[in-house]
Amino acid sequence: xxxxxxxxxxxxxxxxxxxxxxxxxxxxxxxxxxxxxxxxxxxxxxxxxxxxxxxxxxxxxxxxxxxxxxxxxxxxxxxxxxxxxxxxxxxxxxxxxxxxxxxxxxxxxxxxxxxxxxxxxxxxxxxxxxxxxxxxxxxxxxxxxxxxxxxxxxxxxxxxxxxxxxxxxxxxxxxxxxxxxxxxxxxxxxxxxxxxxxxxxxxxxxxxxxxxxxxxxxxxxx
Amino acid sequence: xxxxxxxxxxxxxxxxxxxxxxxxxxxxxxxxxxxxxxxxxxxxxxxxxxxxxxxxxxxxxxxxxxxxxxxxxxxxxxxxxxxxxxxxxxxxxxxxxxxxxxxxxxxxxxxxxxxxxxxxxxxxxxxxxxxxxxxxxxxxxxxxxxxxxxxxxxxxxxxxxxxxxxxxxxxxxxxxxxxxxxxxxxxxxxxxxxxxxxxxxxxx
Numbered sequence: 001x002x003x004x005x006x007x008x009x010x011x012x013x014x015x016x017x018x019x020x021x022x023x024x025x026x027x028x029x030x031x032x033x034x035x036x037x038x039x040x041x042x043x044x045x046x047x048x049x050x051x052x053x054x055x056x057x058x059x060x061x062x063x064x065x066x067x068x069x070x071x072x073x074x075x076x077x078x079x080x081x082x083x084x085x086x087x088x089x090x091x092x093x094x095x096x097x098x099x100x101x102x103x104x105x106x107x108x109x110x111x112x113x114x115x116x117x118x119x120x121x122x123x124x125x126x127x128x129x130x131x132x133x134x135x136x137x138x139x140x141x142x143x144x145x146x147x148x149x150x151x152x153x154x155x156x157x158x159x160x161x162x163x164x165x166x167x168x169x170x171x172x173x174x175x176x177x178x179x180x181x182x183x184x185x186x187x188x189x190x191x192x193x194x195x196x197x198x199x200x201x202x203x204x205x206x207x208x209x210x211x212x213x214x215x216x217x218x219x220x221x222x
Numbered sequence: 223x224x225x226x227x228x229x230x231x232x233x234x235x236x237x238x239x240x241x242x243x244x245x246x247x248x249x250x251x252x253x254x255x256x257x258x259x260x261x262x263x264x265x266x267x268x269x270x271x272x273x274x275x276x277x278x279x280x281x282x283x284x285x286x287x288x289x290x291x292x293x294x295x296x297x298x299x300x301x302x303x304x305x306x307x308x309x310x311x312x313x314x315x316x317x318x319x320x321x322x323x324x325x326x327x328x329x330x331x332x333x334x335x336x337x338x339x340x341x342x343x344x345x346x347x348x349x350x351x352x353x354x355x356x357x358x359x360x361x362x363x364x365x366x367x368x369x370x371x372x373x374x375x376x377x378x379x380x381x382x383x384x385x386x387x388x389x390x391x392x393x394x395x396x397x398x399x400x401x402x403x404x405x406x407x408x409x410x411x412x413x414x415x416x417x418x419x420x421x422x423x424x425x426x
Contacts, residue, residue: 006320010309017308078302081273085293087323221273 003088004096011100022104025062026112032058033116044121051120052181055130059109063141066105070149095210098146106138129184137177140202143209144169150213154220223249223285225404231278232265239265252405254417261423263408267375271298296373297366303358307351314350315364322369336367355382376407
């Protein structure tokens with residue numbers, strides 16, 4: 001446990017310090033959402049209707065942008081070798097790294113949602129619903145994205161490959177995230193159904209992600 | 223304790239680096255792996271550290287902890303220093319201490335001792351980004367001291383070290399061997415301690 005806590009602490013503090021890049025995601029999210037009203041035009045009703053989808057898209061792209069950092073930094077400086085050799089199971093180490101990444105890069109997106117909701121003419125309930133669905137859905141984005149991040153490190157192709165690999169896995173999360181937000185906003189379907197599926201996606205990815213990432217890291221050792 | 227590898231074969235990128243290689247190291251002995259560039263010195267160490275897939279042969283550690291694999295009982299000191307530039311020198315060291323399982327109630331004192339042993343106690347608060355190549359190497363060596371592991375796999379351990387650093391490291395290695403440890407070091411320069419030489423890939 002000490003080992004995992006130490007790993008989470010290190011990753012979070014590295015991400016939050018100068019050059020760590022945790023806030024790049026939030027800035028990107030901000031840019032997407034700020035530009036959207038200018039692109040859509042001064043139609044407040046339309047903006048309100050598109051709001052949840054825009055917030056979800058922004059958050060998804062922002063989390064794709066920062067996923068690259070999950071393993072590459074550790075691979076480049078040799079830390080990954082020592083993590084693979086250590087007495088901590090690699091699966092748990094991967095899960096700890098993903099959790100740290102979510103704390104540093106995913107949680108700020110959720111925290112920024114209420115502010116950005118104002119720019120999209122969303123009321124309190126709607127913003128709350130989007131923030132809640134993001135809170136439930138972003139772990140799924142991080143943990144499935146981790147599989148792509150591990151493969152990208154192993155195959156040495158970096159960011160481009162990662163986005164292509166991760167995109168199909170994140171589509172279900174996007175669909176049910178936006179569906180749940182829209183259900184809370186306008187009905188007629190209940191909020192609970194898509195939200196439960198979103199939570200299920202997150203829980204499944206919490207289990208599958210670390211195993212798949214650890215397997216790909218082990219397989220691709222060189 | 224005895225570390226032995228028999229008939230090791232290593233293939234990287236479709237090219238055979240070495241095959242039929244035997245390696246043996248006993249408690250209290252240091253083995254220097256020498257050979258020309260590209261002979262497979264680093265590959266051999268990474269193979270023993272479990273960081274490369276073995277194409278053939280067997281590796282065994284007699285007299286170690288039967289519950290643990292060889293990589294779990296070994297330190298690997300590679301070309302890359304495993305340091306985070308954003309963290310301070312002592313944060314880097316205490317992270318590896320905690321993660322590799324060396325943390326104990328006396329952890330702070332021991333980490334400080336390890337830093338003092340490599341002559342970095344005066345820069346403990348500096349971010350690792352400001353360290354020179356030699357200082358980074360010293361900090362990696364401090365990791366070997368902060369966490370106890372019987373087997374040390376060292377890849378060019380003295381590169382970038384100055385003369386006093388090399389002699390301090392020779393003392394550190396002598397102490398480790400005196401405590402029954404095993405050292406395998408890939409090197410081009412004399413380590414300053416008594417070694418058995420294992421020459422690989424000698425060109426005819």
